[in-house]
Every structure is written in structure tokens, then in C-alpha cells.
Amino acid sequence: MTRNGRIFTGANVENASYGLTLCAERVATVKAVTAGDREFAAVAVAWDREGFCYPCGACRQVLYEFGPEMRVLAVNNNGDYREEALATLLPLAFSHE
Numbered sequence: 001m002t003r004n005g006r007i008f009t010g011a012n013v014e015n016a017s018y019g020l021t022l023c024a025e026r027v028a029t030v031k032a033v034t035a036g037d038r039e040f041a042a043v044a045v046a047w048d049r050e051g052f053c054y055p056c057g058a059c060r061q062v063l064y065e066f067g068p069e070m071r072v073l074a075v076n077n078n079g080d081y082r083e084e085a086l087a088t089l090l091p092l093a094f095s096h097e
Contacts, residue, residue, distance in 0.1 A: 001044075002037040003067075025059035029066065040067030043086075046075040052082050060090040068093065 001007050010028030015021045025043055032040070043063055047053045052074035055063060063070060063086055072089060075081045087093070 001040065001042045002032055003039040003041045004037065006032070006035075006037055008032040008035070008037075023056055023059050025055045026062050029059075029062055033066070038066055040070050042067075042071040042073060044073040044075060044081075048077045050076055050078065052076055054084070054089060057090075060086065061094060064090055064093045064095070068095070 008028045008031045010024035010026070010031065012024050013022040013027060025045065028043070029040075032038075040063065043055065045053055045055060053076075054072060054074050063072075068087060070086045072084045072086050073081050074084070
């Protein structure tokens with residue numbers, strides 16, 4: 001979700017060369033950026049299992065570029081969720097500064 005309230009969705013795009021796979025978080029980020037939205041407020045990661053799944057390290061860094069203050073919601077198959085600050089999940093992130 002961008003700061004202006006627009007919601008962009010994404011899905012994992014698997015590839016036989018695993019390193020070229022795109023995570024849903026980065027797919028949604030690219031869709032938002034190409035639509036002109038570059039300031040994010042939150043991201044939700046949902047999966048169909050118990051427990052919670054959070055963005056991978058690469059996605060955390062990409063998300064940080066567009067919303068270092070954003071909230072990360074992890075949602076499981078029961079509809080339970082946990083909320084974390086992106087900065088908590090990516091301490092000492094690389095930034096333009």
C-alpha cells in the first residue's frame with residue numbers, strides 16, 4: 001500500500017534458474033513504481049500455512065528504498081497476523097545517505 005492509499009498486488013514468479021525468481025513483494029513494488037507511486041506505507045505478505053512468512057532480505061532492501069518507515073504485515077492461513085516495522089526486520093539498511 002502506498003502512502004496515498006493505492007494497493008498493488010504481486011505474486012511469486014518462479015524461474016528454473018532460482019536466482020532469477022521474483023518474489024511477490026518485488027513484483028508489487030515494480031508495479032507501483034511504474035505506475036508513479038514511490039512512497040510506501042505498508043506491505044502484507046500472506047501465505048497458506050501456519051506460522052508467519054516475512055519478506056526475504058533482498059525484498060526488505062528493495063522495500064526500504066521506497067518506505068523506510070513502512071509496516072510489514074505477515075498473515076497466515078488462519079487469518080492471524082503479526083505486524084513489524086521494516087526497520088526492525090532490516091537493521092542498518094543500506095540507504096542513499
